[in-house]
Amino acid sequence: MKELEAVRAIANMKPVRDLVSWARAWSLWSVHLCTGCCPNELMAVSCARFDWERFGTLPFASLRECDLLIVTGFVTNKMAKRVKLIYDQMPEPKYVIVVGHCAITGGLWWDSYSVVQGVDKLLPVDVYVPGCPPRPEAWIQGIQMLQEKIIKNRL
Amino acid sequence: MIVELTEWDQKVVDEIKTSFPQAVLEAKVQRDSRIIITVKKESILEVARYLKDKMEFDHPASVAAIDYPARKELEVIYHAWSTSKKTLLALKTTLPVAEPHLESLTSIWNGVDFHERETHEMLGVEFAGHPKLVGLLLQEDWTGPPPLRKDFKLRTTFG
């Protein structure tokens, strides 16, 4: 017990927390959740010209080893509970970036009978990246905003 | 070549009228490579079989249904292409909204399977003889009316 308290005390020290936040921010592994048309640009951002991997972001196949959920595009009512399930399966700490007008407010599908009008009705969102689809540079800005948020707030 | 095909279009129209005088309500060439044949719903299976086997409409393209609330009717249209004669057929029939039952054409064109499922889901048409007439696109717990019916209204303003 005393050892556990000592470890907790060390972990709570400011330099250690800063180091952990920095490490988390620069190794965000994202889940492949390719809804909508925005995944077009997700492929472009992952590849050689824009290359978000230099920021530590890597799309990864296994959910249990990811800490970033990027919801790219609209989520339908049929898909909504699966998105929630995916989010619940991810271990803490986890972050959500929502990309595209459709995911933020419903976008072009504002009157659709089957599209969720904004993913923040399902999940807590950290960063919103607007666009239809947003340019790869905007995606990277979204990742950088999340990194700043993690480092500043030690999420 | 184009002249031959237009003659073929007219030949199809004339032959279908003479072969099924009771069943065919209207048959015409709408424009180059577009034939429209309207039949009574009871005869759709035999007319479709004739059109596929004898008139070479072998490639199913789509199944659409339209809701006409003023006439209390649903119109069902099968589109099929002829790969040999390069012509598109629109085979139409109308059903009363109160009893939207029609024979499935999956025994004639295999490819209309999913199309009929979607039409059933979106407009409520019951296709008798379909191997698996269950929902396809809507969420599992959909309780509303068929969405493409005109009495199902979408929002018209934001908010």
Place this chain on the structure above:
Amino acid sequence: MRVSWGPQHPASGHVRFILDVDGDNVVSLEPDVGYTHRGIEKLAENRTYLQNIPVIERVNSYCDATNTVLGYVQAIENLMQRDVPERARFIRVIMAEMNRIASHLYWLCLMSISVGFETMLMWTMNDRELFLDLFEMVTGARITYSFLRPGGVSSDIPEGFQRETLRTLDHFEHRLEDYFQMIFKNHTFQMRTVGVGPLSASDAVELGMVGPNLRASGVVADVRKDEPYEVYRNFDFKIACEDSGDAYARSLVRFHEMEESVSIIRQALKTIPIGPIATRVPQSLPKGEAYSRVESARGELGYFLVSDGMDRPYRLKISTPSFRNMAALPHLIRNVPVADVPAIYMSLDLIPLDIDR
């Protein structure tokens, strides 16, 4: 044992397959679709013809925006019986063929991932960026640009476009030679695709297959030749066709289509006339119906438009290539090894957005 594959998986979008598996063999497959259903056909009735263009574009915006909207504007022009200026037709064809190349490059990227060939992911995406740069030059956007209008196109091609395009095409033709050596002569790729998922010509036609999947089974059917639209009858190009109907043949057909598209774009740039780029059209269409067919990258795309004289469609039915090609999946995936399922699925080039609308 029943296994559910999807709806979240590292492939082309949300679709679920329910596989009946016996050991390492997939006995049967049942597709469960609708995870990306937006109800576009209903939404189209709630918008004017012009407002529908961005919506229709997103039926299949995986680099095929031009072909997707082209069928819709053609249906409108058929109903109006309005002629489109020649220059606009040429611009449409140039954009459509560039879209075809970009779409096939995207498909090639996904196909390579599914057979475990990560290098091609990077190469194809890089070359696709060159075409997206050209789209940006003309329209200002990379993927979804809402460029077409009923009656023509929204803007003319800018100064320098011809030079840049020819430079890109010269570079791309060299790359195609490299792709052929890297992929189609690659022993591993051949092992994973030759003889995998064979589809006969009669089955392909019965099931309603379209596009490269149909042509790979030996059926010579291409809307650009069967019912030439825009200015396709001005150009000299071959229809890529194979006989074996397996995944390798489907891949090869798409590869050859890219070569033919390069040739069509060159011919179009050489012969494009000067003139207006659009003609004025009324807001409301006359009563009637029209069925227009275009050859998009994935296959024949059909738009059935019914108008009741108002400024919005009474009914718009979209018959998408992926919806039609999906019929082949339960037919092909019967008693095949589990490892072949991604190769067969990817070789059909099914996009869930296109299936669900």
